[in-house]
Amino acid sequence: MRFPTGAATRTDLETAAERTYDAVVIGAGVSGAIMANELSTAGKTVLLIDAGPGEDLTVKGYESYLETFYRQAVKDNQSPYPRNPNAPMPRSVDIGPVAPGQPETSGYLVQPGPYITDTTYTRVLGGTTMHWEAKTPRFLPEDFEMNTKFGRGADWPIDYDELEPYYREAERELGVAADVDSQREIGLPFPDDYVFPMHGIPLSYLDQVVDTGIDGTTVELGGERLPLKVRPYPQARNGVPNPAFNDGEGYRPVGAVGTHRTDEGERCQGNNNCVPICPVQAKYHAGKTLAKALQTGRVELLTQAVASKVHIDPANGRVSGIEVKVYYDPDDPAHETGMITGHTFVLAAGAIETARLLLASDLPSTSGLVGRNLMDHAYLLNWALLPEVAGTMRGTVCTGGIVDLRGGGFRSGQAAFSVDIHNDGWGWATGAPYTDLLHLVDDHNLFGTGLRRDLATRISSQLLLAFMVEVLPTETNRVTVDPAYKDQLGNMRPVVSMTIPEYSMRGVAAARQVSKLIFQRLGAKDFTRYDPADPSYVEFDGEGYAIRGGNHLAGTHIMGTNKRNSVVDANQRSWDHENLYLVGGGSMPSIGSANVTLTLAALCYRTAKSMISELN
Amino acid sequence: MDRLKEFVAVSERLTGHRHIELMGTGSAEEYLQTLRRAVPEDLVEDLLATAHDLDGHEDAVTVELLADPRLGPVAKNIIVLWYCGTWHQLNDDWRQTYGADPVDTHVVSANAYLSGLQWTVARAHAPGGNMQGFAAWADRPAPEAEAEPERTNR
Ligand SMILES: Cc1cc2nc3c(=O)[nH]c(=O)nc-3n(C[C@H](O)[C@H](O)[C@H](O)COP(=O)(O)OP(=O)(O)OC[C@H]3O[C@@H](n4cnc5c(N)ncnc54)[C@H](O)[C@@H]3O)c2cc1C
Ligand code: SF4
Numbered sequence: 001m002r003f004p005t006g007a008a009t010r011t012d013l014e015t016a017a018e019r020t021y022d023a024v025v026i027g028a029g030v031s032g033a034i035m036a037n038e039l040s041t042a043g044k045t046v047l048l049i050d051a052g053p054g055e056d057l058t059v060k061g062y063e064s065y066l067e068t069f070y071r072q073a074v075k076d077n078q079s080p081y082p083r084n085p086n087a088p089m090p091r092s093v094d095i096g097p098v099a100p101g102q103p104e105t106s107g108y109l110v111q112p113g114p115y116i117t118d119t120t121y122t123r124v125l126g127g128t129t130m131h132w133e134a135k136t137p138r139f140l141p142e143d144f145e146m147n148t149k150f151g152r153g154a155d156w157p158i159d160y161d162e163l164e165p166y167y168r169e170a171e172r173e174l175g176v177a178a179d180v181d182s183q184r185e186i187g188l189p190f191p192d193d194y195v196f197p198m199h200g201i202p203l204s205y206l207d208q209v210v211d212t213g214i215d216g217t218t219v220e221l222g223g224e225r226l227p228l229k230v231r232p233y234p235q236a237r238n239g240v241p242n243p244a245f246n247d248g249e250g251y252r253p254v255g256a257v258g259t260h261r262t263d264e265g266e267r268c269q270g271n272n273n274c275v276p277i278c279p280v281q282a283k284y285h286a287g288k289t290l291a292k293a294l295q296t297g298r299v300e301l302l303t304q305a306v307a308s309k310v311h312i313d314p315a316n317g318r319v320s321g322i323e324v325k326v327y328y329d330p331d332d333p334a335h336e337t338g339m340i341t342g343h344t345f346v347l348a349a350g351a352i353e354t355a356r357l358l359l360a361s362d363l364p365s366t367s368g369l370v371g372r373n374l375m376d377h378a379y380l381l382n383w384a385l386l387p388e389v390a391g392t393m394r395g396t397v398c399t400g401g402i403v404d405l406r407g408g409g410f411r412s413g414q415a416a417f418s419v420d421i422h423n424d425g426w427g428w429a430t431g432a433p434y435t436d437l438l439h440l441v442d443d444h445n446l447f448g449t450g451l452r453r454d455l456a457t458r459i460s461s462q463l464l465l466a467f468m469v470e471v472l473p474t475e476t477n478r479v480t481v482d483p484a485y486k487d488q489l490g491n492m493r494p495v496v497s498m499t500i501p502e503y504s505m506r507g508v509a510a511a512r513q514v515s516k517l518i519f520q521r522l523g524a525k526d527f528t529r530y531d532p533a534d535p536s537y538v539e540f541d542g543e544g545y546a547i548r549g550g551n552h553l554a555g556t557h558i559m560g561t562n563k564r565n566s567v568v569d570a571n572q573r574s575w576d577h578e579n580l581y582l583v584g585g586g587s588m589p590s591i592g593s594a595n596v597t598l599t600l601a602a603l604c605y606r607t608a609k610s611m612i613s614e615l616n
Numbered sequence: 617m618d619r620l621k622e623f624v625a626v627s628e629r630l631t632g633h634r635h636i637e638l639m640g641t642g643s644a645e646e647y648l649q650t651l652r653r654a655v656p657e658d659l660v661e662d663l664l665a666t667a668h669d670l671d672g673h674e675d676a677v678t679v680e681l682l683a684d685p686r687l688g689p690v691a692k693n694i695i696v697l698w699y700c701g702t703w704h705q706l707n708d709d710w711r712q713t714y715g716a717d718p719v720d721t722h723v724v725s726a727n728a729y730l731s732g733l734q735w736t737v738a739r740a741h742a743p744g745g746n747m748q749g750f751a752a753w754a755d756r757p758a759p760e761a762e763a764e765p766e767r768t769n770r
Contacts, residue, residue, distance in 0.1 A: 069744060070726035073702055202754040239750070269747035272740070279744050393740030395753025423753065424743065433734045437699050441692050445682050448674070451695065452632035452737050459738035460757060 003057045003291040005259045011300040013326045017338040021047045024342035026307045029127020030286040031584040032348035037293035038608035046299045051087035052124035054303025057287045059258035080277045084330040085488040092118040098535050110485045110495040116535035119376050119549025121350050126287040133275045134236040134283045136176050136598040140407045143592035150412040153472040154589040157561050157570040170601035174284045177201050178234030197251035198239045200232050204423050205391040207400035213522040222410025230400045236284035237268045254288045256281040270395045310361040319345045319580045325489050333488045344579045351586035355479040355556035356494040366563045373473035375591050377550030378500050380508050381429040382515035384524035386461040395423040406593045415470040415507025418593045425462035433459045467511035470593045471504045505540040552596045554585035571610040623648045626667040631698045641731035646724050647697045654719035663687045701728030
């Protein structure tokens with residue numbers, strides 16, 4: 001995919017400040033890129049603003065991320081992306097030991113605690129998709145009707161059927177590989193003749209070992225017996241195109257983004273490194289959509305530009321402009337400030353940053369819900385050694401999982417969850433395989449062929465099950481700002497208060513029981529330990545669990561049916577500011593147990609359509 | 617024998633890998649340089665000599681080399697170098713006692729990371745490199761190459 005040469009530096013603050021664009025979009029992640037692409041394709045002029053470092057997306061630039069990654073001793077999931085004090089991002093390694101009663105402030109997110117999340121997002125061109133894992137399940141129809149069906153959380157103002165055509169658009173843009181029948185089996189309706197752009201990514205050998213081992217096992221949840229079965233995940237990564245896609249037109253996979261012609265559509269090679277960076281760009285990232293948007297010639301890109309304040313006209317509540325701070329060097333606080341104007345404004349900075357910007361601008365809000373109802377999946381990790389070598393450490397990070405517990409009547413009492421089988425072993429939980437090596441050498445004094453044999457077995461029979469547990473909207477889970485905490489440019493940092501609601505903790509407790517059952521069926525030895533000193537440690541019903549952040553941030557500007565119960569309407573338009581759209585995970589009133597990105601992309605397609613007719 | 621040859625010979629015994637496997641990583645010289653930067657030269661010499669003298673006495677390696685307060689931590693670090701491509705910082709006490717420079721924990725190079733033996737023994741590859749190709753993950757993993765049987769402490 002060609003990135004037009006010089007597109008990242010074609011405009012500057014002075015020039016941009018003189019123009020009035022049809023739309024000003026803040027954030028060049030997947031949400032912002034889709035909005036820019038749709039609007040510009042419809043003939044609208046767009047200014048796209050991003051806080052991240054501003055160079056053209058080139059293959060060389062991408063490879064420098066990769067080189068940085070290889071050389072990091074601690075490969076946390078932000079390790080390819082250099083530090084940028086002018087537009088900082090949360091990094092799990094920054095979280096320090098927390099003193100009781102003291103807020104956690106060493107990471108970018110200020111967290112009063114006691115629960116401290118290690119969730120992240122990325123502030124570079126392309127946003128968090130540079131770094132995501134690219135699982136792309138749809139939400140279940142029942143996820144849109146949580147209140148009606150289960151008396152829990154909130155209903156969406158739209159249902160599955162209304163979003164379905166936009167899911168298809170998102171699947172085309174992200175290039176999703178999946179077999180439609182495997183998705184129908186879990187209760188997702190599709191048009192009769194639908195096929196995904198690409199055939200499903202094959203299950204790993206490890207998935208197959210688990211599936212054989214749990215064959216015939218059922219679990220009881222809320223009085224219902226549910227079967228356990230390993231099923232493939234839909235994924236936004238290049239596999240084998242399906243010639244039947246789009247009425248027999250087929251699908252052309254999109255490859256690496258660069259300013260020169262590059263090989264189109266390299267297939268996933270099983271690098272097992274989708275997080276934090278795919279070496280061959282087989283995985284979708286928003287740079288692919290961004291390059292397309294820039295090719296229309298109607299999108300200007302202003303980078304190293306941090307939106308700092310939204311200004312409104314007090315007479316009518318409309319946004320009159322957005323103040324941005326443009327810096328020259330990530331390490332140097334020197335910057336220029338300017339005012340950007342347009343007919344409409346779209347905030348697509350991610351659930352936490354969009355809320356942060358609104359709150360820092362001190363705008364009036366009828367519902368008072370800006371920043372509230374922050375959601376993220378609660379991850380519970382469980383790890384064990386299989387009695388056989390199962391080929392762990394090969395393939396994409398995750399090819400299959402157990403998804404039959406995503407829906408059912410039990411959701412009136414406890415959270416649903418899906419279970420990821422990690423092809424990358426215990427890495428997430430323990431830092432394996434490095435820690436395995438240190439353990440065998442330091443604690444067992446192993447060396448030579450004994451070490452070689454034991455390490456081989458220990459690595460390739462690792463099984464990590466990551467349970468992704470649903471979290472419902474709770475008003476006290478929220479983003480706020482506090483002038484006591486600012487970044488290098490003087491922008492207030494997000495203050496994030498999160499607790500894991502009891503409904504979710506019941507799901508967590510059930511998840512732990514299910515993992516024990518699975519390990520038992522597999523004859524696997526359970527090594528799971530949750531450290532009470534872990535800042536993410538939560539006690540429930542006499543047991544303790546470490547709850548990892550899910551990176552699926554949502555709910556800080558939820559959509560609803562009126563200006564008192566929500567921040568935006570079903571088109572993601574702000575109730576209080578007529579020409580302002582807030583797009584992304586923040587609009588979701590619930591997140592079920594599906595990764596959020598495909599759904600937020602579908603929402604963007606729907607919003608773009610209504611914005612275009614509005615602008616016309 | 618030159619220093620590199622001695623180093624690789626000792627590494628063979630410590631890692632359980634053959635000369636050809638170690639040289640195949642392309643990282644031998646970098647590892648020796650890293651070692652010489654991090655610990656005094658006389659210690660490197662003693663370590664190589666001790667390991668050489670223990671040839672054929674595998675049972676003694678644990679006691680005389682790995683458990684030796686001066687040489688053990690360095691011998692273990694050589695193992696970690698080969699398996700992970702990472703130099704693991706020696707602790708403060710050890711460094712003060714034996715006069716070594718504080719060389720931080722670091723990945724020796726991108727190549728060192730990619731060629732870490734931990735990946736090959738697991739019939740896998742370093743995340744982010746040396747991939748096996750589309751759908752290879754669906755197959756049963758290849759059996760581990762037979763290691764030399766006499767070089768073991770088990
Ligand atoms: C490790 C990891 C794994 C993940 N795996 C999956 C997965 O498998 N499946 C899935 O569905 N989701 C996954 N996600 C989540 C997914 O990445 C996000 O949902 C998605 O990228 C959100 O897109 P967005 O465009 O709304 O926001 P972002 O991608 O966060 O983009 C926001 C953009 O706004 C810019 N910005 C921020 N603040 C400002 C400002 N003040 N001014 C100007 N610009 C600003 C940023 O630089 C960024 O480019 C994962 C996330 C992580 C971290
Ligand atoms: S497995 Fe590798 S090649 Fe495939 S998408 Fe992930 S990082 Fe890219």
